[in-house]
Structure formats: C-alpha cells, structure tokens
Amino acid sequence: MRVVKEKLRIIGVDCPACVYSINKELSRLKGIIKVDISAVDGTAIIEYDVDVVGLREIADAIRRAGYDVEKNHLTLTLPIDEEAIPQVEERISGLRGVFLCRASPVTKTAKISFNPYSISREELLSELRRLGLSYEEVSAEKIKTELEEKEERKQLWVLIAFALGLFAVVYHSVGMLYKHPPLWEYRGELLFAVATVVLALSRDTVTNGFKSLFKLTPTMESLIALSATSTYLISLVVLASRPGSQEVFFEASAGVLGFVGLGKYLEARIKSRALSLIKTFEESQVSQARLIINNEARQVSVSEVRPGDVIEVKAGEVIPLDGVVVKGWGYVDESMLTGESRPVYKSEERRDPVYAGSTLINGYIRVRVTRTGEDTVLSRIIEAVREAQYIKPRYQMLADRLVGRLTWGVIALSIGTFTYWLLAGETLFKSTIFMASVLAITCPCPLGIAIPLATSLGTYISIKKGLVMKRGDVFERILEVRRVYFDKTGTLTTGSPVLEDIVIKSNELSREELMMLVCSAERRSEHPLSRAVMSICESTGMITVEPERYDNLQGLGIVSVINSHQVVIGTERLIENMGIAVSDEDKEEIAELSGRGYTVSLVAVDNTYAGYLVFRDKIREDSRELIEYLRRKGLVTGILTGDRWEHARLISRELSVDEVHAELTPEEKADIIEEKARSNEKVMYIGDGINDAIAISKAHVGVAVSNASDIAKQAGDVVVTSASLLSIKELFELSKAVMNKAKTNLAWAFIYNLTLIPIAMGALYKPLGVMLMPEQAAIAMILSDISVVLNSTTLLKHLGRAHEKKESLT
Known part of the structure; x- marks a missing residue:
C-alpha cells in the first residue's frame, strides 16, 4: 500500500x-482512506492508496457530485510518434499532482491537467525534463488554428498534384496509343517539369515514406516514395546523359503520386466535413452570462467567468x-441530459447541480460556477471528436502492414532483377529498365485508394440516405455489432407526452365541461403535460377563459x-394535501395505470374529485420496424434509459x-x-441527449438521431440527419456493401x-522477347487504379434506394 495525501x-x-x-x-x-473537506472554502485533504485509485478517479467522483476541483492546464508540443503515445500519457499521468495527460498524434501535442496545490507549473516542467521529454509550450487555440490552416493548404496541394499527375498519364497514354499531342517531341522535358512539381507538392508523402523506411518500419507511403523517386531519378539520369532521349518515364512518378493524392483528398474531405460540424457547434454555444458582482448582475462573455463566480x-x-x-428555485428542462421529458425541480436548499445547455423553464436561480473552458463536458467531447476524425479503418491498417512487408520484398526483387540481368550479359541501361519496371508495377497506388475510395463513396451515399459518418472505420465496425441498445425518450419515442385519455369520475360534470375547466386552468403553464x-x-x-386566479405549486x-x-x-x-377524498377503488385504478408506465394527473373541482388525465410518451412510428429488422439479423436489442422502470x-x-x-x-x-x-461483445448505442453522450462515445458504434442534442451529435460515430429511424437499417445494408x-x-x-511482377522482372523477355518498359508498367499500374475506381463506383447503385433527405445537420 502506497498512501498519498493530496x-x-x-x-x-x-x-x-455540499460536503455530504x-x-x-x-x-x-475503493482505496479512499480519509476525506476532510471544509464547508467554508472547499479546501479538501484526501488520503488514498495510489495503487488502488488515482487522482483522476477522485476528480471524476467530485464531478459526479456536481462540483469540480481547481486545476491548471499546460499544453506542450512533443515530438512523439503515434505508437509512443500510450507510453507518454502513462508516464506523465503517473506524476504526482497530474489529473490527466492526453497526447495527440495529429497535433503532436500533450494537454496536461494538474493540481496547483501539490505541484507547481515549474516543478511539472522540471519533472518532464527529468523524464527525458523535449517540449515547447504553446496555446491550445494556436494549435487548433494552425492545424485547420495546414489541413486546408494540404487539401489544395494534394488536389493540384492529382490534376497534374492525371495530365501526365493522359498526355503520355494518348501519345503512345493514339495520336501525338502538342509538344510530343519535347515530352521528356515537359513531363520532367510536371513530375518535379508533383514531387514537390507531395513532399509530405515522400518524406514520411523515407522516414519510416530509414526506421526499418516501412509503410504504404514508403513504397510509394520509393517507386515514385526511383522512376523519377532514373528518368532524370537518362534525360541528363542523353539529352532529347524519350526513353524516360516521368509520367509514372507523377501518376503514382497523383493517384495516391486522390485517395488522400477524399479522406481529407470526410475529415473536414466532420470538423466543420464541430466548429459550427462550438460557435453556436451560449456566449454571454450575467455575472453577479456586489449583488448586481453584469453581462459578460462566458470566457470571463471563472470557477467560483x-x-x-x-x-x-x-x-x-x-x-x-x-x-432561488426553478424547473429545469434536462431532457437532453437525463432523457426524462418532465422538468426537474432545482433549489438552493439542496444545492442542486445544473448543467450547461439545459433550460430554466420557470423560476429564478443564481448558480455558483464549477466548470468552465476545457473542463466542461462539451469541451472534452469536442476534443475527442476531433481526434476521432484521424482514425484509420483496420482494413487500411492491415493494408499498411502488408505493404510494409511487401516493401522489403520489392526492394529485394528490384535489386535481384538488376543483378540478374547485369550478370546475364545485358547492358547497364537495360538492367536498370527492368529494375525500374519492377518498382513501377509494384507501386501500391491501388492499395492506397482501394479502401479510402470505397469508404468515401459509402460516406457520400450515406449522406443521401440521411446519415453522416464521422469516423473512417464506421462501416467495418457496424458489421461487428452484436447488440443494439436504444435510449427511450426522444429515440424510440417522440420525447413529448401526449394526452391519451380523460376519465370522468363526477356525475355533475360532463366531459366537455370538465375539459373546458382543465384547458382554461392549463393555459398559463409551460409544463410538458400542460402543453400536451x-x-x-x-x-x-x-x-377557454382566463383564470381568475392561478398558482403553480412546485412539483405538485x-x-x-x-x-x-x-x-x-x-x-x-x-x-x-388539500383534503379531497379519492376512493380506494380509484386509487387502485390510478396505481395500476402508473405501474404500467402511464403518467396520471388527478383533477378536482370545488374540492370534489372529478377524474384524471392519462398521459404517455408516444412511440415513433418507425421504431417497431427497425427493431424487427435488427432481431431478424440475430442482434440483441435493449433499452437504456434514465426514465422510470414503469415507463x-x-x-x-x-x-x-x-x-x-x-x-x-x-x-x-x-x-x-x-x-x-x-x-468482447460489440454494442451499438442509439441516443439523442446529453445523457447519451458518454454511452455513445463508449459504444463500439455510437449513433445520434436527428433530434439529438448537439453534444450527442458530436459524440456520435454516426449522425442520423433524416427524420426516419429506418436510416439505421440502411446503414447496416450499406456497411455490408462498402x-x-x-x-x-x-x-x-x-x-x-503479384501477376504483373514476374512480367516486369523480364520473365517473358527471353522466351518471347517481351519487355515491359517502366512507362508501360506505370500504365498497367494506372489501369489497376482505374479498375479499382470503376469497381467502387458500382456502390452508387445504392443511391437509387436512398431515402429522401428531409433534414440537414446543424
């Protein structure tokens, strides 16, 4: 046991x-030994076993109680690779006084939350240096802005590279197979210029590829870089040693990088769409608050409010x-937090917690702020969604690993091919041509666009079907789902109560007379049951008539x-409480209805019980068909709700x-x-409220429906933008096809x-005299690209079955 006092x-x-x-x-x-909290200023001394519970778990427990702990934040840039992130996070989070460390492979930054009462900023930086970490302090806002600007520029360069690469391939193909285009006699110099520009625009791909190769962990980018630069350099040597020679294949280099750029561009468009939704959401949040200073309210920006204000x-x-x-007191609509459509009574006596995004329906309250800025649930979810945009499908990662292994084989084959033909008595130039053909034909460009193109087209089709994908691996994850859980209120039901029945228990009032009195009494109320x-x-x-007197009794x-x-x-x-008698028989009748999940409001006129109103949450028309479909697929269905058991x-x-x-x-x-x-049971969760955001983010596939809160939409892997739940049925079918x-x-x-590699190595050269030139190998590779594109476009047939898109995501 290692006891720490914090x-x-x-x-x-x-x-x-509050303390209670x-x-x-x-x-x-578990692991908490002693807790001492001052009710005056909130100072707490907590003793705990650090081997059992951590500072983060303690802070989370305090948050669940509706409060928060004072913490400072530090954002640092760290030169970290993706595979090193778990170790970096674990090492930093293990430092005393650190609540949480989250490192990003995208921004190359680490965000550290720490307790200023146990470790100072300078001490923390000293500890990081002791761990051997090199860093630079930077603001989180600057990182976010720079990342967005960099992504926009990268998309533009990649698109230009694709256009130039396509031009090079088409220009060379037309000249070789059909008719010489203009400047054909200078094609070597022209294509050299085009390939040079494409190479410069694709420098990130080339640089990353060689970095991985030099680390002996080659990726798909390594083989792309090797293939593109080798064909470029060999052509450059030929052009320099034999000016005017047309035995060059710069179009192979330009085409390789250009078509890979297409795959990258399509992926980037998916990410930028999701990120733009996040940005819109951030901008739509409440920006002003009335801060109490010397017992007077002053309008200020939310960013000026501090915890404790x-x-x-x-x-x-x-x-x-x-x-x-x-x-003060009031009724707060927390339907997107709890799923319960009825407002919740909040008062100062109980120090009830309230949450950003909920609405005060009536009353007046003053709130002591406990969470602002990056500590809010909204900020955490937004950051998680940002990171989720960069997750690769596992099939893509499998392709990367296979290409990594293939790279060593290709290098060995190309060197072996060069050596074989040189020893067989062929010239240096011809041996080099065979080697270049092997490198050109084995370029993994088709592998680079095989998955992104299919998923991008699937994403496009899904939008037309009323679905927005926010992860690159959603389609494959959906096919692994074995259990589907639903939120109840607002997902399977409309989320608003409806008046189902009016039961008359008075012999002196007709139905119409009682309804006139009820309607007149309810006209001033904003309660959901009153609206029903x-x-x-x-x-x-x-x-209806205007009430002569009206009193709203809290919670009654x-x-x-x-x-x-x-x-x-x-x-x-x-x-x-008003002394109005209700028979035992009527009480049993009401209890039976309540036990079956109905909400019952009693009505009395002139101190005499007159009857009751029966309410229920209306089931969405498409819920039943969707659940029947899921059960036919052999999936287990369930409801997770914050509502009462009866409902x-x-x-x-x-x-x-x-x-x-x-x-x-x-x-x-x-x-x-x-x-x-x-x-190991994969779960899909479908919900609509803030209360669903955590479950949506934890699920194997999280789905936010059309009427979902903004937080749930940002947490979801999929957002249903159409009004129909049957879009989820389309999601399963489309995922299978994709x-x-x-x-x-x-x-x-x-x-x-694998089929063309032996031909490129010269397997047909001696028996048939067939020699595959590098430019022909590049064309063959490009034909493979085209076949992948054409095969992927057959997905568009699913558009014919798309539902009409009725709503847009906001």
Whole structure:
C-alpha cells in the first residue's frame, strides 16, 4: 500500500450539504482512506492508496457530485510518434499532482491537467525534463488554428498534384496509343517539369515514406516514395546523359503520386466535413452570462467567468455553464441530459447541480460556477471528436502492414532483377529498365485508394440516405455489432407526452365541461403535460377563459379559479394535501395505470374529485420496424434509459425489446456498455441527449438521431440527419456493401500486382522477347487504379434506394 495525501480545492462548496454529497460519491471509490473537506472554502485533504485509485478517479467522483476541483492546464508540443503515445500519457499521468495527460498524434501535442496545490507549473516542467521529454509550450487555440490552416493548404496541394499527375498519364497514354499531342517531341522535358512539381507538392508523402523506411518500419507511403523517386531519378539520369532521349518515364512518378493524392483528398474531405460540424457547434454555444458582482448582475462573455463566480439565470434562458444553485428555485428542462421529458425541480436548499445547455423553464436561480473552458463536458467531447476524425479503418491498417512487408520484398526483387540481368550479359541501361519496371508495377497506388475510395463513396451515399459518418472505420465496425441498445425518450419515442385519455369520475360534470375547466386552468403553464393538454384543447377547438386566479405549486401541480370554480390538477399527493377524498377503488385504478408506465394527473373541482388525465410518451412510428429488422439479423436489442422502470417496461413490451435497464445515470449507461465490451461483445448505442453522450462515445458504434442534442451529435460515430429511424437499417445494408467492395478492391490490387511482377522482372523477355518498359508498367499500374475506381463506383447503385433527405445537420 502506497498512501498519498493530496490537497485539493473543490469549487462550489459553501455548505454542509455540499460536503455530504461529495463524501457520498467519494465513499464509492475503493482505496479512499480519509476525506476532510471544509464547508467554508472547499479546501479538501484526501488520503488514498495510489495503487488502488488515482487522482483522476477522485476528480471524476467530485464531478459526479456536481462540483469540480481547481486545476491548471499546460499544453506542450512533443515530438512523439503515434505508437509512443500510450507510453507518454502513462508516464506523465503517473506524476504526482497530474489529473490527466492526453497526447495527440495529429497535433503532436500533450494537454496536461494538474493540481496547483501539490505541484507547481515549474516543478511539472522540471519533472518532464527529468523524464527525458523535449517540449515547447504553446496555446491550445494556436494549435487548433494552425492545424485547420495546414489541413486546408494540404487539401489544395494534394488536389493540384492529382490534376497534374492525371495530365501526365493522359498526355503520355494518348501519345503512345493514339495520336501525338502538342509538344510530343519535347515530352521528356515537359513531363520532367510536371513530375518535379508533383514531387514537390507531395513532399509530405515522400518524406514520411523515407522516414519510416530509414526506421526499418516501412509503410504504404514508403513504397510509394520509393517507386515514385526511383522512376523519377532514373528518368532524370537518362534525360541528363542523353539529352532529347524519350526513353524516360516521368509520367509514372507523377501518376503514382497523383493517384495516391486522390485517395488522400477524399479522406481529407470526410475529415473536414466532420470538423466543420464541430466548429459550427462550438460557435453556436451560449456566449454571454450575467455575472453577479456586489449583488448586481453584469453581462459578460462566458470566457470571463471563472470557477467560483456566481451567475444568474432567468426563466426561459439556457444555463451557460455547469454549477450548483446557491439562490432561488426553478424547473429545469434536462431532457437532453437525463432523457426524462418532465422538468426537474432545482433549489438552493439542496444545492442542486445544473448543467450547461439545459433550460430554466420557470423560476429564478443564481448558480455558483464549477466548470468552465476545457473542463466542461462539451469541451472534452469536442476534443475527442476531433481526434476521432484521424482514425484509420483496420482494413487500411492491415493494408499498411502488408505493404510494409511487401516493401522489403520489392526492394529485394528490384535489386535481384538488376543483378540478374547485369550478370546475364545485358547492358547497364537495360538492367536498370527492368529494375525500374519492377518498382513501377509494384507501386501500391491501388492499395492506397482501394479502401479510402470505397469508404468515401459509402460516406457520400450515406449522406443521401440521411446519415453522416464521422469516423473512417464506421462501416467495418457496424458489421461487428452484436447488440443494439436504444435510449427511450426522444429515440424510440417522440420525447413529448401526449394526452391519451380523460376519465370522468363526477356525475355533475360532463366531459366537455370538465375539459373546458382543465384547458382554461392549463393555459398559463409551460409544463410538458400542460402543453400536451393544450394540444388537444386547440385541436378540438375548445373555448377557454382566463383564470381568475392561478398558482403553480412546485412539483405538485396547479390550483386555479375558473368561472368561480376552484380547479386543482396535479399529483395524488396534492389532492390529498388539500383534503379531497379519492376512493380506494380509484386509487387502485390510478396505481395500476402508473405501474404500467402511464403518467396520471388527478383533477378536482370545488374540492370534489372529478377524474384524471392519462398521459404517455408516444412511440415513433418507425421504431417497431427497425427493431424487427435488427432481431431478424440475430442482434440483441435493449433499452437504456434514465426514465422510470414503469415507463421503460411499457415501451419495451410494445416494441418486443429483448432487455430493458431503467433509472440509469449517464455513467451507468456507459458502465453497461463497457461491461459488454469487456466480454468482447460489440454494442451499438442509439441516443439523442446529453445523457447519451458518454454511452455513445463508449459504444463500439455510437449513433445520434436527428433530434439529438448537439453534444450527442458530436459524440456520435454516426449522425442520423433524416427524420426516419429506418436510416439505421440502411446503414447496416450499406456497411455490408462498402466493406465487400473494399475487400474486393484490396484483393484485386494485390492479385494484379503479384501477376504483373514476374512480367516486369523480364520473365517473358527471353522466351518471347517481351519487355515491359517502366512507362508501360506505370500504365498497367494506372489501369489497376482505374479498375479499382470503376469497381467502387458500382456502390452508387445504392443511391437509387436512398431515402429522401428531409433534414440537414446543424
């Protein structure tokens, strides 16, 4: 046991109730030995076994209680390779006082969150130097801006390289096979100029390829670089030693890099689309808050608010930052956080937590801010989505590994071919030609575009079908799914309650008279159940009157006076508190409905029980067909919801879902998914709210539906932009077609290469006098590219079955 004592400052603590909530969450962690928290300023001394629990887990537990810990952040550039990232993160996260280290292979940076009460910034930098890490401090915003600008420039250069490479190949092919184009007698010099420009525009590919080769870990870029530069250099030597010679093959070099550039461009377009969605989301967030200074509210930018500051929120406003209520009360719409359509009562007495993005429906609250900037859930999810754009499909990584091994074979074959023909008595030039042909024919350009082209076309088709892919490996991951979990509210259901029945229990009031009183009483309320009532009132043309008196009782219901009649609508508790008698038979009837998942509001007129209203969450019309399709595929279906068990069971019975889990927190949803993952069961999760964001991000495939919160959309691997859930059915069918096409592309590329390599080596030269020139080898390679492109375009037949796109992603 290694016991560590850590001093923290917990933000938002100002009462014993706060301390109790935090202690309750920390007590659930193993390894916690002692906790001492000051209710005055939030200072905490925590003793824990560092071998059992870490500082990050402690901070996460405090966050679950609705608070946060004060932390500082450090962003550094580190010269790290992708394979070294786990070791770097582990080494830095293991330092005392460090909450979390996240390193990025994309930006070559590490973001470190640390506790300023146990380690200073200077001490942390000293520890990094002791670990042997070289670094440079830089702002996160600068890194993000530079990365976006670099990506935009790279896309432009790659597209130009493809255009020039295509020109070189077409120019040479037309001249060789059909008719000499203009300047044909100077084709060597012309193609030299084109190839030189393409080589310069593709310097990243060439440089990275040779770097990997020199490290003895060649990748696909290594073979591309080797093939393109060898044909370029051999042609350059020929052109320099024999001016005017046309026995050059610069078009092979330009074509190789140009077609690989096409694959890179298509991949970049997918990434830039997803990243633009993230940028739009960031810009759409609440940017202003009213900061309380000397008991007066002042409008400020959200970026100016610090943890511990107090802000005010009025009815109808979106809460701009996470925090706890320190003054006032109100009903908060957290439907995108909990999945529960009914507003949640928040008050200062209980120091209830509130979250950015939720809406205060009525009331007035002051909130002590606990999380801002990079510490918010939104910022963490946005960063994770940014990194997700750079994940390669596993089939692409397999191709990279195969090409890495192939590279050594190609180098050996080319050297062996050169040596063989030289020893066989052929000239140096002819031996070099054989070697160049081997390098040209074995260029993995078809392998480079085989997977990106299929997935890019699949992505294009998916958009037309009402789906947006946000990972490069979504199509293959979907085919591995064996279990599909749904959120209930807003996913399988519409998310809004509907009035299903009105039961009259009074002999003195007709249905129309009771409905007139109910509609008049509900007209002032913004509660979802009231809106469901008013929807029926308006659709039936019910005439209503202005209440003479109206009282909204927190968490209970409303009391109103209509035409001198007292009308009470609300919970059974409200009716009982007002001394209104309800028979045992009626109570059993109401309890039976509640047990089946319905919501019941009781109605009393003039202190006499008059009946009740029955509400339910309406099931989406396409939910049943989708679940039937999934079950026919042999997939297990289930519901994970924060709603009550009664409501969840009602929906699961009607839709014939295999299993149901209810009354879950967002973390508990994620825990269920992770538990399945540990047993190697691949789960798809489909949801729509903030409460689903964690589960969506943890799932093997996370899907956010059309009405999803922005956070859920950013966390999802797939966003359903159409109004129909049946787009998910299309997703499974399209994924199967895309991956079949990717596999056939990959297989064809390998078979084509392996077949032509012996010919390029000169296997037919002695018996038949057939010699494959490097430019012919390049044309053969390009024909392989064309065959891959044509095979991939057959995916477009799926567009004929695409659903009409009815909504656009915002």
